[in-house]
Amino acid sequence: MPFRSLEETLADGTAAPRAMGEPDWAALRDRAYNLRWATVVRGVIPLTAADPDLPIASEIGAEIARYVATPHLSYGPAAGLPDFARAVATHFAHMKGASVDAARVTATNSAASALMLVARHVVMAGDEVVVQDPVDFLVGESVRRAGGSVRRWLPDADGPNAGRFTVAGLKAAVTDATRAIAVCHPHNPMGTLLSPDEVREIARFAAARRITVISDEVWSDVVLDGRPFESFAAHAGSREGLHAWVVYGLSKGYGLAGLRIGAVIAPDAAAAAAFRSAQGFDLTIEGAATISQVAATAALERAGAWREAFLLHAASQRDRAAARLSRLRGVRIARLPEATFVLFIDIRGTGFDEETIAQRLEVLAGVKVVPGSPRWFGSGAAGHMRLSLATTEGVLDEALSRIECAWEHVLAA
Ligand SMILES: Cc1ncc(COP(=O)(O)O)c(C=O)c1O
Known part of the structure; x- marks a missing residue:
């Protein structure tokens, strides 16, 4: 697939919100489990478990350091x-x-x-x-x-x-x-x-x-x-x-x-x-x-200021993802989330089930999503996929570009 390598995107900086700073991608590869960076093949972007890529508020790290300084x-x-x-x-x-x-x-x-x-x-x-x-x-x-x-x-x-x-x-x-x-x-x-x-x-x-x-x-x-x-x-x-x-x-x-x-x-x-x-x-x-x-x-x-920035970022990620994904053939987004940083999209119009589309996206687009299967969300989730958007603008844009680029191949495979 002719998409950009993840390494290039990460090396260029990924448009993290200024109030939060750039994630430490090497640390995420080392530490972020539960279907995320530490568990996927290198080069795959995990829009999976709802766990932000963004660095935590500095006030939290400072308080942990202060507390353990007294042994x-x-x-x-x-x-x-x-x-x-x-x-x-x-x-x-x-x-x-x-x-x-x-x-x-x-x-x-x-x-x-x-x-x-x-x-x-x-x-x-x-x-x-x-x-x-x-x-x-x-x-x-x-x-x-x-x-x-x-x-x-x-x-x-x-x-x-x-x-x-x-x-x-x-x-x-x-x-x-x-x-x-x-x-x-x-x-x-x-x-x-x-x-x-x-x-x-x-x-x-x-x-x-x-x-x-x-x-x-x-x-x-x-x-x-x-x-x-x-x-x-x-x-x-x-x-x-x-x-x-x-x-x-x-x-x-x-x-x-x-x-x-x-x-x-x-x-x-x-x-x-x-x-x-x-x-x-x-x-x-x-x-x-x-x-x-x-x-x-x-x-x-x-961490109120961090949280304000995070909420603005989450809303903007939701808007950009929904706008681009809803243009894909067979995808429907009935309404925008009012809360959370996940997007649950209806793929029933593709004619394929959620496991098939999720597997093909991982292989053909290098993007891992959570299929709407009973084990994750119950039988009412069939024909849907969930994408976690709490990453940087750059990484989300790259994931969306990969999905757009691979979509017709995903449906044709
Ligand atoms: C609805 C719901 N409840 C509970 C949890 C688990 O939260 P925690 O990480 O604090 O265990 C999640 C995590 O995705 C969730 O979505």
Whole structure:
């Protein structure tokens, strides 16, 4: 294929946002696993796992260095460091419309782990949980691992309700066995965002039916175009009667995936304490690394400028990718993501399935994407592919040029 070599692009500089600086590509090849640079054949561009290529905020690195300069890395408190819990609570109050008591917060070893623990805590064997389809595999996996059964909410992947729950749909979906509704808010892979009104309506519905809401809000720091975000944590507790468990993490909004840092926000302080006791935090079986909490606290308190630049960059990457990909034969992009830095594109018009197109793109274009197969997103994702766009402008442009250049060969192969 007549595309430019990746080495040439990287050597020329790749138009990283000025506020973030150029990625260290050699370090990414060494460190970025989970389908990314360290795992692909040299020369292939991985637009795969949702983990930014961009360097983290300098404030975070400085805080890690400052902390380890004092050579003691002792056990932290079972709930996590008080500074971390306060930083999360303040962040939710300022950015997510939820006034959260820090006593509701438990530091966890990643959002993925938080999701598993919450499901294990809330879901009993045989309970039914309504889960969106498509949605990131971790949501359904958490229910299955807890012994629950997944009741799939499967609107048309391109219809107006794709990636969002509606009260009308939920009324039809819940049964007497429904213990919980699991929401991905904002939604991976669709990039949809429930409005504050929709959040309130769903919260009211669940409270009235005594159904627990498990809300995975790991993407809530990547809300684009200045849209408002409201957390389900705003509606939990005795006043509104909603049992809502919120899962949060800093992998997406601050690029801290390798630190494995997240949090659970329980409905109230007593529920948080019971959760920690039942799930092994009090016995040091569970818990988050103190160094990761220190880094996350610095991110939440001091990396605001980095995050602003990151959000502008994510919106601009979305626009350039959507404009170019939607011109390809057989590709449709029903609507632009309102949140996240992933783009979920409909390739049903090509006549090929998602695994075939993804494999051919890797071989013929040198670009690796995530196929919309059941193992990643559920059966509702069939005929789609997900591309992660959190790289530099130059690398994304090169990936798009390669896809454009190879597309007719991909369809002809
Ligand atoms: C919806 C959703 N939940 C959880 C996670 C996992 O986040 P973490 O890296 O904090 O485990 C991801 C990562 O892609 C995700 O998309």
